[in-house]
Amino acid sequence: MDGSRAVSATMRLRLALEGAAEALAHAQVEGLLASEGAVEFALAELPQMGSITSEERDAVRRELEAAERALLRCRRLGSTLADYVRLTLASHSTATSASGYTPDARSDEYAGRGVNARV
Amino acid sequence: MSGLYTSLTMAARALSAQQLGLEVTGNNIANVNTAGYARRTIDFAAVKPESSLSAGNGVEVQGIRSIRDRLLERRVLEEVPTEGRAKELTEILQVVEAGIGTTGQSIDGRLTEMFGSFSRLADAPTSAVARADVLNTAAELTQSFHEMAGRLSDAQRQADSRVRNTVEEINSLVDQIANLNHSMGASGPEGRLPLQDQMSTLLRSLNTLVNVDVVNRSDGGVDITVGSGRALVIGDETYRLEAVSQPPTGWAGVEAGGMNITSELRGGRLVGAIEARDVNIPDYLTRLDTIAYELVNQVNAIHQGGFDQLGNTNQNFFTPLASAAGAARLIEVDPAVAADSRLIAAAGVNEAGDNTVAKTLANLRDSLVLEGNSATLIDSWSHLAFRVGRDTRAAIDGSKAQSDIVEQIDALRDAVSGVSLDEEAVQMIKFQRAYEANARFFSTVDQTLSILFSIVGR
Numbered sequence: 001m002d003g004s005r006a007v008s009a010t011m012r013l014r015l016a017l018e019g020a021a022e023a024l025a026h027a028q029v030e031g032l033l034a035s036e037g038a039v040e041f042a043l044a045e046l047p048q049m050g051s052i053t054s055e056e057r058d059a060v061r062r063e064l065e066a067a068e069r070a071l072l073r074c075r076r077l078g079s080t081l082a083d084y085v086r087l088t089l090a091s092h093s094t095a096t097s098a099s100g101y102t103p104d105a106r107s108d109e110y111a112g113r114g115v116n117a118r119v
Numbered sequence: 120m121s122g123l124y125t126s127l128t129m130a131a132r133a134l135s136a137q138q139l140g141l142e143v144t145g146n147n148i149a150n151v152n153t154a155g156y157a158r159r160t161i162d163f164a165a166v167k168p169e170s171s172l173s174a175g176n177g178v179e180v181q182g183i184r185s186i187r188d189r190l191l192e193r194r195v196l197e198e199v200p201t202e203g204r205a206k207e208l209t210e211i212l213q214v215v216e217a218g219i220g221t222t223g224q225s226i227d228g229r230l231t232e233m234f235g236s237f238s239r240l241a242d243a244p245t246s247a248v249a250r251a252d253v254l255n256t257a258a259e260l261t262q263s264f265h266e267m268a269g270r271l272s273d274a275q276r277q278a279d280s281r282v283r284n285t286v287e288e289i290n291s292l293v294d295q296i297a298n299l300n301h302s303m304g305a306s307g308p309e310g311r312l313p314l315q316d317q318m319s320t321l322l323r324s325l326n327t328l329v330n331v332d333v334v335n336r337s338d339g340g341v342d343i344t345v346g347s348g349r350a351l352v353i354g355d356e357t358y359r360l361e362a363v364s365q366p367p368t369g370w371a372g373v374e375a376g377g378m379n380i381t382s383e384l385r386g387g388r389l390v391g392a393i394e395a396r397d398v399n400i401p402d403y404l405t406r407l408d409t410i411a412y413e414l415v416n417q418v419n420a421i422h423q424g425g426f427d428q429l430g431n432t433n434q435n436f437f438t439p440l441a442s443a444a445g446a447a448r449l450i451e452v453d454p455a456v457a458a459d460s461r462l463i464a465a466a467g468v469n470e471a472g473d474n475t476v477a478k479t480l481a482n483l484r485d486s487l488v489l490e491g492n493s494a495t496l497i498d499s500w501s502h503l504a505f506r507v508g509r510d511t512r513a514a515i516d517g518s519k520a521q522s523d524i525v526e527q528i529d530a531l532r533d534a535v536s537g538v539s540l541d542e543e544a545v546q547m548i549k550f551q552r553a554y555e556a557n558a559r560f561f562s563t564v565d566q567t568l569s570i571l572f573s574i575v576g577r
Contacts, residue, residue, distance in 0.1 A: 010571070017564065020557050025523045027530035032553035039560045046567060052574060061575045068568055069516070071561060073523060078554050080524045085551045 006052045010063035013042035017070035024077035192319060195528055199323055200330035200386030202521035207391025208514040211278050212399060216511045218270035219504050226267060226410070227500045229260040234484035240465050241477035245428070250460035257436070257452045264411050268447035271404050275370075278396035282371045285328055285389045286362040292325045293343070293357050300340035301355035311339040330386035346383030349375040370396060399510055404447070406503045410489065412446035414496055415439065417488050418480060425464030425476030434464060 016038035023031030052060055219225060233256040240249040296318065303314050318341065325331055325343070331351060334342045343352040350358045362371035365379070372379045373389065384390050415437040422436040435453045440446050456462045467475025489499040 013564065013567075021523070024554065025527050025530070027527060027550065029550050029553050032550070032557060036553070036556040036560075039557060039564065043560060043563060043567065046571070057575045060571070061577070064568055064571050064575065065577075067564070071564055071568070073520060074557065075561065076520050077523055077527055078558055080527060081554055082551065085548070 004056065007056050007059045007063060009042070009045045010060050010067065012045060013039070014063050014067040014070060016042040017067055017074060021070050021073040021077060024074060024081060195525060196322060196326045196333065198521060198525050198528065199326045200390075202518065202525055203327040203388040204386050204391040204394070205514055205518035205521055207281070207388040208395055208399075209511070209518045211274060211281070211392065211395040212507070212511040212514050214277070215271065215274045215395075215400065215403065216507050218267070218274065219507050222501070222504065225500070225504070226260070226263050226407075227497045227504075229256070229263045230414075230497050230500065231484070232256045233260045234481055237477055237483075238481035240463070241474040241481055244465040244474040244477055245471055247460065250463050250465075253463055254452065254457060254460055258457070261437075261450045261452060264407070264447040264450050267407055268404065268445075271400055271407065272448075275396050275400045275404075278392045278400065279370045281392040282373070282389060282396065283362040285392060286360050286371070286373060289325065289328050289351075289389070290357075290359045292321055292328070293351050293359060296321050296325070296341065296343065297352050297355045297357045300336070300338075300352065303339040304355070308339075315339060326387065328387045329384060329389045345375065346380040346385075349378070349380055349383070351375075403503060403507060405443075406499070406506070408443045408446040410447070410496055410499050410503070411450045412440055412443035413489055413499075415446065415450055417483055417486070417496075421476060421479050421483065422464050424467070426466045426469045426473075427464045428461040428471070430469050431462065432464065432469070434462060436463070 016035060019038055020032065020035035022028075023035055223231075233253070236249070236253045236256040240246070240253050243249045299314055299318050299321065303311050303318075306314065322331075322333060322341065329345060332344045332348075334344075336342060336354070340354065341352070342350075342354070345351050345360070351360070352358070358376065360380075361374045363374045363379075364370070365372040372381045373384060373393075374380065381393060384393070419435045419437055419439060423433050426432050427434060434456070436456055438449075438451050438453050440449055451457075453462075465477035466473035467479075484497065485495060487493055487495060489496060490502070494502065
């Protein structure tokens with residue numbers, strides 16, 4: 001695989017990871033689902049090792065560093081999301097909480113009676 | 120059995136309830152862009168039938184609630200101090216980074232020029248032009264050190280000024296919260312709803328400035344402590360923070376009730392400014408001073424072993440410095456040498472035309488004299504510039520990461536607005552599944568990146 005293909009392949013990976021991070025940051029379920037395929041595709045397209053030309057080395061390195069930052073962002077946001085989902089479900093009595101969080105009595109008190117007045 | 124009157128009463132009650140529901144909805148829509156506003160819901164309840172044969176007595180309004188996810192609000196309050204600290208650090212360090220200058224155009228460039236002038240002096244040790252060149256480049260170098268030390272000191276003063284201003288902002292918010300506490304205590308449950316919106320906004324603003332602990336009161340208000348449980352607001356009483364100049368530096372320490380609590384503070388813009396002022400910038404200043412001090416000592420040591428054009432020996436090129444502290448601010452060419460270029464010692468023996476010392480001075484450029492004899496003077500400057508860049512990058516990344524998290528929590532809150540708790544839970548699970556689908560690839564991506572980095576290097 002030549003250098004320019006290596007750059008474009010690493011760029012695709014970086015863009016896919018940044019897409020996933022953006023979807024996570026803005027709570028976009030559809031975007032997150034779409035980015036799964038993009039990451040998978042980018043992984044499959046990555047160049048063979050050892051075939052990157054010296055001219056393209058810096059560009060590939062920059063893409064890899066950016067991809068690494070995007071991956072870190074995905075993990076941080078994913079970790080917050082998982083934490084948030086677990087605690088939210090626990091607070092609504094729809095999941096057991098490992099944190100010892102006591103479910104809010106309000107959810108039972110208003111079960112079946114609360115009418116959402118917002119349109 | 121219900122009569123006509125009962126039916127009419129039931130219908131009127133239902134109409135009244137629905138009208139109130141519409142008002143609540145209208146209020147929600149009107150406040151869609153109001154900061155801190157939590158949507159209201161109206162709770163209807165079936166009126167108990169009079170007998171087992173009755174179909175029921177319709178519906179009545181039980182009350183209006185403000186939908187506040189305490190868990191979510193707590194999460195936001197936990198995250199914003201870290202975001203505030205990183206943002207403050209970023210803003211201050213970006214100024215420092217800009218002041219450091221670009222590679223080759225800053226102190227490193229001036230050092231290279233001065234050593235180059237020594238090299239030219241070695242080529243023509245009796246040339247008055249070469250000697251004047253040495254004095255010019257040395258003067259430019261000392262000027263660069265002075266300016267750099269001045270820029271760093273200015274940044275430190277600005278950081279201190281931000282500490283003082285932030286304390287004032289905190290006190291202003293504390294006063295507003297205490298006033299709200301007072302208003303909440305004086306109003307009924309329904310009148311508290313708009314006050315709670317304001318409280319939510321104020322608490323978020325306060326946490327951006329400094330990490331505080333919030334305890335909810337039964338009357339809807341809050342008590343607030345900072346650091347190791349120092350009271351800021353108890354009911355409608357305030358306990359203001361003070362920025363007091365501390366000896367020997369004169370920088371502001373944060374005091375509560377006469378106690379210095381600076382070291383107890385854990386997050387927020389206040390801590391970011393304190394960290395930049397007390398940790399980052401002093402570190403850069405110390406490194407800059409070390410370079411200047413070592414330059415003076417090394418050049419003087421070589422220069423003292425040489426002879427000038429008048430036959431003098433054991434003379435300094437730079438004015439000697441007692442210690443590294445403040446060296447970048449104090450470095451200067453010895454006034455006698457600066458006034459007479461013939462006093463530059465270029466010769467190793469007292470003979471006109473000898474260039475031994477000038478060559479040794481030129482070679483100092485490549486001598487490993489700093490950081491445990493592992494770095495040249497220019498290397499050490501590069502390390503300082505790299506450290507400033509790295510700290511700034513880390514602060515920017517940290518700020519971005521925290522902003523992402525806060526934005527994400529806000530977005531999740533918006534995403535679940537207007538849906539039932541069950542729908543909210545479904546949405547959450549859907550989101551979690553979508554993330555898990557991506558996360559399956561993350562370890563593969565990580566491994567692949569490591570392999571590729573091993574090929575292209577870092």
